[in-house]
Amino acid sequence: MPDTTCACPHCKCVLGVEAVMKDGKGYCCQGCAEHHAHGEPCVAPTGCECAKSAKG
Numbered sequence: 001m002p003d004t005t006c007a008c009p010h011c012k013c014v015l016g017v018e019a020v021m022k023d024g025k026g027y028c029c030q031g032c033a034e035h036h037a038h039g040e041p042c043v044a045p046t047g048c049e050c051a052k053s054a055k056g
């Protein structure tokens with residue numbers, strides 16, 4: 001079993017009930033699952049800035 005953290009490279013969020021499975025990896029939210037391709041923010045309540053890190 002993979003660990004339960006988001007597969008988004010810059011995201012440290014733990015997968016919860018909103019987790020999205022994509023390509024065999026778990027992402028904490030749809031934004032992460034789409035690699036923030038459209039600038040979707042991370043839904044984590046911790047102020048995670050992985051969306052910013054994904055795109056310069």
Ligand SMILES: [Zn+2]
Pocket residue numbers: 006008010011012013028032042043044048049050051
């Ligand atoms: Zn995140």
Ligand SMILES: [Zn+2]
Pocket residue numbers: 006007008011012013027028029032042050
């Ligand atoms: Zn994430």
Ligand SMILES: [Zn+2]
Pocket residue numbers: 008009010011031032036042050051
């Ligand atoms: Zn992310």
